[in-house]
Amino acid sequence: MxxxxxxxxxxxxxxxxxxxxxxxxxxxxxxxxxxxxxxxxxxxxxxxxxxxxxxxxxxxxxxxxxxxxxxxxxxxxxxxxxxxxxxxxxxxxxxxxxxxxxxxxxVSRMNAVLSINAEDLTVTVQPGVTRKQLNDEIKSTGLFFPIDPGADATIGGMSATRASGTNAVRYGTMRENVLALEVVTASGEVIRTGTRAKKSSAGYDLTRLLVGSEGTLGVITEVTVKLYPLPEAVMAATCSFNSLADAVNTTIQVIQLGVPIARCELLDANTIRMVNAHSKLTLREGAMLLMEFHGSPDSVKEQVQTVQDIAAEFGGAAFEWAETPEERTRLWTARHNAYFAGVQSRPGCKAITTDACVPISHLADALLDSVTEAQEAGIPYFLVGHVGDGNFHMGYLIDPNLPAERELAEKLNHQLVARALKLGGTCTGEHGVGLHKQGFLVEETGVGAVDMMRTIKRALDPHNILNPGKIFAL
Amino acid sequence: MxxxxxxxxxxxxxxxxxxxxxxxxxxxxxxxxxxxxxxxxxxxxxxxxxxxxxxxxxxxxxxxxxxxxxxxxxxxxxxxxxxxxxxxxxxxxxxxxxxxxxxxxxVSRMNAVLSINAEDLTVTVQPGVTRKQLNDEIKSTGLFFPIDPGADATIGGMSATRASGTNAVRYGTMRENVLALEVVTASGEVIRTGTRAKKSSAGYDLTRLLVGSEGTLGVITEVTVKLYPLPEAVMAATCSFNSLADAVNTTIQVIQLGVPIARCELLDANTIRMVNAHSKLTLREGAMLLMEFHGSPDSVKEQVQTVQDIAAEFGGAAFEWAETPEERTRLWTARHNAYFAGVQSRPGCKAITTDACVPISHLADALLDSVTEAQEAGIPYFLVGHVGDGNFHMGYLIDPNLPAERELAEKLNHQLVARALKLGGTCTGEHGVGLHKQGFLVEETGVGAVDMMRTIKRALDPHNILNPGKIFAL
CATH class of the missing domain: 3.30.43.10 (Uridine Diphospho-n-acetylenolpyruvylglucosamine Reductase, domain 2)
Structure with a gap:
């Protein structure tokens, strides 16, 4: 390449x-x-x-x-x-x-929860409902909606970008969790895709074609998503390592063993420093895994034991537990704010964020070399990773007024993506293509597949009025 | 309707x-x-x-x-x-x-397993590899491929129909388990979709558009699917009930409680008789759940306890355990052969098979009324259900030479589907639309969505040469 x-x-x-x-x-x-x-x-x-x-x-x-x-x-x-x-x-x-x-x-004013079907573990919402609002409104059902990109995004937007977040390692992404949509097409027609049934073979999977289509094939006006019973037991812990490699290799083993871990997030020492400053925490400044375990009390205990054993093999420090729901919320809020912690660590900067996702066995190769490259280039960055999914984000913190910095960040991003693709991965695990990754998309999937996307776009939106210029040029 | x-x-x-x-x-x-x-x-x-x-x-x-x-x-x-x-x-x-x-x-001669990536829990195969062949060839890895429609279908065919089977309640269907495809388009071009990464937001989800497209958008020439670690502990059991309703209501509670049951299959007394005759078994002739539990020994014990408690509430007889792998294989082979047991129960007959799938809370309504209707009509039938998914199959056993029987079966099928759709379900949980369910597809999803499918088909196959006449008329 x-x-x-x-x-x-x-x-x-x-x-x-x-x-x-x-x-x-x-x-x-x-x-x-x-x-x-x-x-x-x-x-x-x-x-x-x-x-x-x-x-x-x-x-x-x-x-x-x-x-x-x-x-x-x-x-x-x-x-x-x-x-x-x-x-x-x-x-x-x-x-x-x-x-x-x-x-x-x-569509942010279209923010009604339309029907909660707790007995079927589904809910139907308007697109402007945010993920936090949704979880507030279903609190009394004993169910929750697990998908949590950092921001308090809308369910419509999360569908459009095929979002995921920290819980995806156990609960899947919007790809797995959207059951049905109502969509306005390019001609203004209202169509429905999917049903509330858990599975279906009824024709083309329009639901999943529209999920991740970034507003280019239709405007989402209703979304039915899956819900999950709140786990009987939840335990969250942090574990600090002497090196990034140790943290990453712990993750790889946990996933390969099939431990149903609910969250498995990585931050490097540099990012922990930013998070500590931003969220007024005192996390140990080393590579760190933030983990959460869901299940019955016994199953959680079993998962924790397995992961502790693996972490110990890689020199992980003793787990530090977030014992109460409040402590857990504090921990995960800090994690979700890592992006902002990063951006605020350099006043006036913008973040150029990477989003590669690789097969789990290649996570160490993909991640460690990318960090080394950023360090050698001397560019400020943050590193967070949904590492249980093989997905990680470098955020290069650039001064938007200095073209050389932008160029350097883009160069590092290119190298990182090229490496991920070579390892069988994708240029975007959860953020989407938008404007920034159009070239990467071609590298990843080939001209033939992108041409198939273009053909679908032209057929469904012949005048190219739905969010034109995104994903690919026409 | x-x-x-x-x-x-x-x-x-x-x-x-x-x-x-x-x-x-x-x-x-x-x-x-x-x-x-x-x-x-x-x-x-x-x-x-x-x-x-x-x-x-x-x-x-x-x-x-x-x-x-x-x-x-x-x-x-x-x-x-x-x-x-x-x-x-x-x-x-x-x-x-x-x-x-x-x-x-x-494509049945294209039956090579191309690459086993055990450390990533993925495998790439040619389309003619069958599910049993695949599991044989990966046996040494400690992994397995869970999706098991009754027949020993090919992975290509299972992708094309978005198949599932008995393990879908825990492991998902081909929708969730196909990661990447190689496909020959209508012009003969070879394209690739997806990667081996667990998740991706890289443009339109062509993989899932092609999965379930029934050969109408491309010919699948390579498939990458997910694999799973063989569970540490497996327990299988049958439980007999005094009524179909009791068996169904047990299932509904098990799913609503979030028990990660691996298989939860229903047969009615009538079908148990057919299976006993065909597979030389002596299962008790009542409505029966066939269940399997996967996990660590402790987690399996816990799941079993929960399900036994629920079953007891509904008068379920004591669980009968299939203790050895051989007994389990015998049990599941009998279940997989239920279709053939049904067809052979009436020499010379053909089965008209229904495939409705409904939200779990409506399973009793959807299933019990359909059985009553068949019994009242006096038509021979079998009943099997992937009830954990809300999916069940009535097989009406008709004499193909008697148009009146076919008409009766079609009428019952229509009533069954209409009921499922009214309850928020789908006309086909796993078999696909093919020729038989084209009218149902329109009922289910509306003219607008089917027109969107047609538009995609026309754009990708302008001369309508790829399996024409399936899913919808053009």
């Missing part, structure tokens, strides 16, 4: 399509005060956690119903103007940026 | 497209003795377990490599002639029938 094969990774070109004032008038008429062209509102909808700087959308529609979404898409379709679905703006790959101009379609 | 809304369910019309002799000559030249037009070979490739009677394909190509598949598809594409992928012919919904004529593309 030559360096030139990554030539797609330049910043996206901005070709804003014209947004006719007649469309803006029509949207204003239809949506009244659910419509805004105020710069502050547009800017808030034209910015995400990515390091791109793109002009904001021409207007924002605040949908409150599926009918609103359908009508907005129909109007945009009539004028061939892009529509960009928007949840809470927590995506990392430029998914919501208006690279071809157009209208931001904010 | 009116009876007339099921008007799509008439038998498929046969419109064999012409197969020019120039194509047959070209195939003969390219494939030599891997090509046959012998009637006996064609008939063997034009018949499956479905109750349809359709003229056989015009010829059969025995592919031995991806290149063979690509060349065969390219030749067929040149002449706009249908290509129907064929594994071992165990599908139940007419998937392999040549309703528009064309060439059967037999």
């Amino acid at each position: 030559s360096a030139t094969s990554f030539s797609h990774h330049s910043l996206p070109e901005v070709h804003a399509r014209p947004v006719p004032s007649t469309l803006l008038d029509a949207l204003k008429t239809r949506f009244g005060d659910q419509f805004s062209t105020a710069l502050v509102v547009r800017e808030q909808h034209g910015r995400d956690e990515s390091a791109f700087d793109i002009p904001p959308p021409a207007a924002v529609v605040f949908a409150q119903s599926t009918q609103d979404v359908s009508d907005a898409v129909k109007l945009a379709a009539e004028y061939l103007v892009p529509v960009i679905p928007f949840g809470v703006g927590s995506s990392l790959e430029g998914h919501l940026l208006a690279v071809q101009g157009g209208i931001s379609l904010d | 009116s009876a007339t809304s099921f008007s799509h369910h008439s038998l498929p019309e046969v419109h064999a497209r012409p197969v020019p002799s120039t194509l047959l000559d070209a195939l003969k030249t390219r494939f030599g003795d891997q090509f046959s037009t012998a009637l006996v070979v064609r008939e063997q490739h034009g018949r499956d377990e479905s109750a349809f009677d359709i003229p056989p394909p015009a010829a059969v190509v025995f592919a031995q490599s991806t290149q063979d598949v690509s060349d065969a598809v390219k030749l067929a594409a040149e002449y706009l002639v249908p290509v129907i992928p064929f594994g071992v012919g165990s599908s139940l919904e007419g998937h392999l029938l040549a309703v528009q004529g064309g060439i059967s593309l037999d």
